[in-house]
Amino acid sequence: MSSNGRSFALLCVAAVVTAGGLGGCKKPKQANGEISRNWVPAKADTVLGVPSAAVSAALQSRLAGGPPAPITADEWKHVGRLYTTFDHSLLWLDDKGARQPRVRALLLAVANADSDALRLDAYPLADLSKALKDIDDSGSHPTAEQLANADVLLSAAFAALGENMLTGQFQPSALNQNWHINPLEERVDSALVLTLREDDLAAGLVRMRPQDPGYDSLRTALVAFREKVSHGGWAANSVPQGKILKRGDAAPQSRLDSLRARLRAEGFLNDSGATGGSASKGRSNRSVYDASLAAAVAQFQAHHGIGVDSMLGKETVDAMNVPSQYRLAEIAANLERYRWMPRSLGSRYVLVNVPEFRLIAYDSAKQSLEMKVIVGQEYEDKATPVFSDSMEYLVFRPYWNVTPDIASKEIFPKMRADPNYLAANNMEVYSDHGRRAVRQLPGPKNSLGLVKFMFPNDFNIYLHDTPNGELFKKDVRAFSHGCIRVENPSALAQWALGWSAERVDSLMHGTTDNKTVKLQSKIPVYIVYFTTYVRDGQLYFGNDLYERDSKLVEQIESAATLSPETVQAQQALRALAKS
Secondary structure (H helix, E strand, C coil): CCCCCCCCCCCCCHHHCCCCCCCCCCCCCCCCCCCCCCCCCCCCCEECCEEHHHHHHHHHHHHHCCCCCCCCHHHHHHHHHHHHHCCCCCCCCECCECCCHHHHHHHHHHHHHHHHCCCHHHCCHHHHHHHHHHHHHCCCCCCHHHHHHHHHHHHHHHHHHHHHHHHCCCCHHHHCCCEECCCCHHHHHHHHHHHHCCCCHHHHHHHCCCCCHHHHHHHHHHHHHHHHHHCCCCCCCCCCCCCCECCCCECCHHHHHHHHHHHHHCCCCCCCCCCCCCCCCCCCCCCECCHHHHHHHHHHHHCCCCCCCCCECHHHHHHHCCCHHHHHHHHHHHHHHHHCCCCCCCCEEEEEEHHHCEEEEEECCEEEEEEEEEEECCCCCCCCCEEEEEEEEEEECCCEECCHHHHHHHHHHHHHHCCCHHHHCCEEEEEECCEEEEEECCCCCCCCCCEEEECCCCCCCCEECCCCHHHHHCCCCEEECCCEEECCHHHHHHHHHCCCHHHHHHHHCCCCCCEEEEEEEEEEEEEECCCEEEECCEEEECCCCCCCHHHHHHHHHHHHCCCHHHHHHHHHHHHHHHC
């Protein structure tokens, strides 16, 4: 998995992440509900009458035989390292066979992995069921090979589930994601060992999934949306295209009835024709695009990354006619994106969600600051990538050093067309190590505004102020060259530096240009791409600006909708867990 080469966050392995998921690592303790790790493999001369030496030899032979389908080579390496760590002892079976809490916890965790939109066909379920049945059918006389095979299959399911939860089931680089955040896959072995050693394995398995509240909210949304899809979604409620409708416009009743049915299907219009749960006053004209329909369409637009104008235009109709199954898969796709993130983001960090056009600053796992942002345009090379690095310093009243690419494509042609272009835009040409370059002088008209927030990275992207504050009034805000403009730079500077508003403003509006101020402690900054998210308890489908959803949705769609085969596999696992 690609990375920008910087250590932007320390990973507290999943097994020690606290309930909030964003605080510091704690040393496991026995008391006060803390994590305890006292489990070790049972030491006995025999297991169900089979000499332990024979079982150990059978384990090594089984591990040398290669992974069961569909376990990957990488997951199989994790399995081998688990057994090496525990001296090739059985990790799941003992004299009680498979009928014990730890085995039940694992089987149920795998069975319930559909709630995380994980593909259950990634686990050796059929072979595992057969192996456990062989142990049962043998009575009290299984062979060393049967014990080894069943134990290894349990470990394979555990390692695959753990790696999927910790780093995701798919590689972003193979799915056109432009994703450069490293979830630190190399720490998976440590996380698996620590989880396996937990006395309460069921709780440890839960902690392997992302602990961010946003992830839990999407899991809840996934279950609720599955229910919609299972009842047909809005397959029967497609909205016909037609002329753009504004409030008060007349339209064919059939088109408006289809619109009403579609809005009801997703909860934006109630049975009375009103929005927000209020009752309608009197009977509306069924052939008029009235106030209740316009208000419901505005709500739909706000929840689907469309500029809110209350009008029924082509973009809105197209969004309404996206199948409910695809929307469900988008939720699943963004659960996967959460799994591509490190388990610990730091105690103090900044997160920018590009499709949401929003920045949130966190302190001690709590939201401290929120503001709108403007992100890169959705064409050519201006799309903002997904990456992370650490904010190190701020520059007040900065120069804008125009990149060579922007200078050659935009500035120099304008200079040739207009000799006064540089003066009119407060720019100058200078020599940058012998190269002819352009920069904009500091001041209120500077494209970077009065402060920029620097987290040095391979993409030359940073946060900054802007003199074009009116752009924040727009709902869809993709205008920049890839850098990110922030709505309230003074507030962000105060938060980052721990300074008063007066002290920040004195530098922003003072006379000292290009003033660098280093942070006392670096602050991780995460630029992410979540196209589906929950805010204030409501589900939103953001703007897929850079069309990164389709390939991921295609891969994960089978995990979003439960096939009969998946349901059958779940039932088999749950039956095994109860036996």
